[in-house]
Amino acid sequence: MSAHMSLRPAGSRDDASPIALRDRRRISTWLFVICFMLIGQIALGGYTRLTGSGLSIMDWRPVTGIIPPLSHTEWERQFALYQTIPQYKILHDGFGLAGFQKIFWAEWTHRFWARVMSLALLAPLVWFAVTGALTRGLIARLLLYFVLGGLQGAIGWFMVASGFDQNSTAVEPVRLVLHLGCAFALYIAILWTALSVRTPRAAFIPATAAVVRTKRLVWCATILIGITITAGGFTAGTHAGFSYNTFPLMDGRLIPHGYARLSPFWLNWFENVPAVQFDHRLLATVTALAIGACLFAGLRTPQLGKPAQDALMLMGWAVLIQYALGITTLLLVVPAWAGTVHQTWAAVLLTIAIVTLHRLRGVGRV
Template sequence: MSDRITFRPAVGRDDASSATLRDRRRISTWLFVICFMLIGMIALGGYTRLTGSGLSIMDWQPITGIVPPLSHAEWERQFALYKTIPQYKILHDGFGLAGFQKIFWAEWTHRFWGRMTGLVLLLPLVWFAVTGALTKGLAARLLLFFVLGALQGAVGWFMVASGFDADSTAVEPVRLVLHLCCAFALYIAILWTALSVRAPRPAFIPATAPVVRTKRLLWCAVVLICVTIIAGGFTAGTHAGFVYNTFPLMDGHLVPQHYARLSPFWLNWFENVPAIQFDHRLLATLTALVIGACVLCGLRTPQLGKGPQDALMLLGWAVLVQYALGVTTLLLVVPAWAGTVHQTWAAVLLTVAIVALHRMRGVGRV
């Protein structure tokens, strides 16, 4: 990821340095707010999935959809549309308008939050660009983020539409994972940009063997966190968390029976429930071990400096919390609150890892 970000001061030359610093702080604070809102979107997305709310809105209206039903007749129309899909007939047959309104508001809030996030990105972007606080390169990058965010809404509808098919009560797992991956990819890009705006010049860290080893372990940890999140998406999409609700064994076995019942073998990773849950457990454990090794190595390497070491220590605590949340969610058979917190904390864990990696980007740089 590039962190070559410069700023065009909007005042005279004598005040250029202070103006640049002031611009960096304002722009980075704005981007951090967007990151916070994206974590909120991830949390709301998890809640709508766990409560079965995602299919309650049958219309995709990117602009006018911001207005909820304002009359009883409109509520009845929305409810009548929902009654036509399999989820209502199979899972919710007979629940009244009040029950529909409960799941409707969850999905509407998710979509409304997404629209507000887009506005919080676009309007200040226009202001900073007009006042000359941004270079063309940074303005173009941020505009690209806005476009990608808008496309994420389309990906979300592509996911939701898969739940309208005959005999379907939920969205397709592959589309769910695609939607989740796009959200996290956009989040990482904006977070890295915000960190680079706040601290454009990395602190030099000598490239000693322990430092290089720690950075490599951290890169492995970041990759493992992302892969584990993807595996968690398939666990959620296939409802694999609602079976084998024991830990560490699965139905009395370390490796569940019927792990490889599908052919070709790779299909088990995406469609076979026992394999999907086991893979998520295995990846989570491997991630925790790699982060533990990274933290131990980093704390024993004084050349890293206080900033990176503090981030690594926080990463160690964050992964312990996430692991405990995962086990708790499993043992409680995935209540909505636990599943939502588990998904949200995954974003927090990834945030801490990205911050640690950003603080170590000066390794070997003069």
């Protein structure tokens, strides 16, 4: 927050925002909590997928589904349903009711957390709206996020349903990526709103050539993070992390044998395991280099100001950690903990990139 704003008494309105300062703090803190909960949900989603738990609840009851089985008969009914799908026979055959309950609770917790989040968004939204703390524009935007959250639940079900098919033992990779991509898109939107409510007035940064170049680089790096995350979704969806468990070579070669096995060529990027894994490695490397370029340009440009430079430094550390987590996941052949941390840290890296872009909003703006 700028010194200009902090000099104003609590409850006063800043020129750039019709919302009172005290309310802005409360509203943005609430939205940051939602963001934090969303990162938790991304982690839970990763854990559910990596433990093979995602197909354990075979019906979709958005409201009453909050109640887990309460009797032995109901547990048996749910288990019997699960035993009819191919995944049970291939992945979990003979694991008994206790084994089923374990995977059930993972999926149930993922769905439960989604319901808790929707309440955590709706209840304060109604309160803030009724007490006049929100502008009409913000109410409309937050209601839209609520609806999109519901849609995300429906997309989740659309993904899960693809795993019940008689010919499949897992969900369709494209649907997995859709579910993951929409989660990240909604997360970015809520985070951006939270940041903008907290700091409606962007700090002025002179639009020198070096500043403009750095901002463009940060945009490129952020888009690359998004593309690498999508490629990570296909890596997870096709189970590509379970082969070629060496780095940097894949089966002794830089570009794996059989990269272009499928025809038409573009199909390899989505369905061909060696190509999918190679692409994710390559994109991750290009992303890390792009962030390195942002740092190189940004740290030599004092006009950017300390907040933007600090964010750039964090981005550098975050991508190094993410790269190392990716290699760890691969070399250890995707244990649930490593895959979950790798997926969750992708959200942290994206968060830092969005915060950096937000701090660069004021380039050329007086």
